[in-house]
Amino acid sequence: MSPARNTQHFLDALHALLGAGHVLQRDEDLAPWTRDWRGRYQGRALALAAPADTAQVAEVVQLCAAHDIAIVPQGGNTGLVGGATPDSGGSQLLLSLRRLRRIRDISVADGVIVAEAGCILQEVQQAAAGHGMLFPLSLAAEGSATIGGVLSTNAGGTAVLRYGNARALCLGLEVVTPRGEVWNGLSSLRKDNTGYDLRDLFIGAEGTLGLITAASLQLFARPAAQRTALAQLAHVRDAVRLFERARGALGAGLTGFELMSAHSLRLVRQHFPQLMRGFGIEAPWCVLLELSDNEGEEHAQQRLEHVLGGALESGLLRDAAVAQSVAQAQAMWALREHIPLAQASEGLNIKHDIAVPISRMAAFVESTAELVLQALPGARLIVFGHLGDGNLHYNVQAPAGADGAQFLAHHQEACNRIVHDAAAACGGSFSAEHGIGQLKTPELLRYKSPVALDMMRAVKAALDPRGLFNPGKLLPRQPPAPRD
Secondary structure, X not given: OOHHHHHHHHHHHHHHHHXXXXXXXXXXXXXXXXXXXXXXXXXXXXXXXXXXXXXXXXXXXXXXXXXXXXXXXXXXXXXXXXXXXXXXXXXXXXXXXOOOOOEEEEEOXXXXXXXXXXXXXHHHHHHHHOOOEXXXXXXXXXXXXXXXHHHHOOOOOOOHHHHOOHHHHEEEEEEEOOOOOEXXXXXXXXXXXXXXXXXXXXXXXXXXXXXEEEEEEEOEEXXXXXXXXXXXXXXXXXXXXXXXXXXXXXXXXXXXXEEEEHHHHHHHHHHOHHHHOOOOOOOOEEEXXXXXXXXXXXXXXXXXXXXXXXXXXXXXXXXXXXXXXXXXXXXXXXXXXXXXXXXXXXXXXXOOEEEOOHHHHHHHHXXXXXXXXXXXOOOEEEEEEEHHHOEEEEEEEOOOOOOHXXXXXXXXXXXXXXXXXXXXXXXXXXXXXXXXXXXXHHHHHHHOOHHHHHHHHHHHHHHOOOOOEOOOOOOOOOOOOOOO
C-alpha cells in the first residue's frame, strides 16, 4: 500500500472511531494547536484527534501503532519549550486530551482527588475547595493548563516551597502505553513499596513514554488564614537572609517566597500600569511572602509582622507592607503573575528556567549579570521566580527599542552558554520546571552525563522502541527499532 493510501486508510479509521466532529484536518481548524504559546514553534499536523475517554485513547494509540503514525500529545498548549508542537512534516497526529475532563472521585478521608488529564488545573482547585480541601499547585497558566500537562512537565509554581512540585502531589496515574495498553496505577496510598516506581517514570517525561489519562492527586486541609506581604530590598543577598529568617520563624507555614527585580516590575508598570497603583516600589529587588496559618487571621498577622518588623529594625529591608484584605493580597500577587505577560507584550526574549542552591543564589545573580551585560550591552535582565526553592526565571530582554526577534535569533545561543554554564558551575540546573521539549534538547546533551543519557535512552527504548510517542522531544530523535 502506498504511503498516501495508508495515511488515508488511517484517517478513515480515525473518523470512524471518534466521529467526524472530533477529528480536525483543515489547516484553519488546526492552526490554534500547531503553534506553541510563545509563538516560537509552528508545526504541521496530519490531524488532531480528541478521544472521549481512556478507552478511546488506547484505541487511537493502537491505530497509530498499526499505521506507524507518530503521536504528539497536547493538553492546554501552555508549555514554554515546544514540547506539545508537531514538527513541520505534516505526518504526526496531535492527540488532544481536552475531552477527558471528569473529576472521577474526591475523598476527604483519604485526602485524594482523582482527575482526568484534560481537567483544567483551576477546575481541580475549585473541586477541592468545594469539599473544604486544598489542591495547592498554583501557577500563572492555571486557568488553561491541564492536569496531564502539568504532570508531564512536572510543573512547579508558587507553592513548591511548602507542598512540592507536581510529582510530589501525585499518588498514582492511569497511563496508555505505546502499545495501546492501559496501566491502571491510580492509588490513594502514601506507602506502596512493591517494585519500581512506575508513576515517576511518566511524570516529567513530556509524553515520550506514555499518555497520562488520569491522576490521583493529594489534597490538604485548607489553612485557617493566609497573609501576604511585599518587602523591598537592596540586594539578592538580603532576600536570601530574609528567607532564612522567615523559614526559621514560620516553618512549614511559609508557603511562598518570590523574588522580583526592579526591571521586572518596570515592565509590569509599562504594560499594566493599573496594577502598580498604590505600590511605591523604588528598591532594586522585591520579595513576595505568603504565610498559611492554622490558627486564624490575627495569629497569622502577628507572625508575619514579627518577621518583617525584625528585618526592618536590623536594616535588612527598605520597606515592607502586609496585605490587609484578600483584594490587597491579590493585587500583590498580580504583580508577580503579570511579569511573563508583560514580557510577552514587550516582545520575544531569551528565557532561562534555572535552579541553583539558595546559598549560591546571590553570587549567581551578581556574577551572571556582569557576564551577560558585557556580552550584550543594553540588554534588560528580567529576573524573577521562586527563590524559596532555588528556581529563577533569568530572562534577557532586548535593549529598549530593539527588535526582539532579531535579538533572539542572534544572541540566544551565546546567552544560553553564559547563563547555563553559570548555573552548572553553582551546582545548578538549566531546567527547573519548564521541561526540555524541543527547545532544550541540545542543552540536555551538553549538561547531562553520558551515563544518565544512556539510562534515559534505555528507558525510552524499552517503553517506546519505535519512537512514536512525541518524537524529537526531551531526547534527540533516534532511528526507530525495526518492526517484528
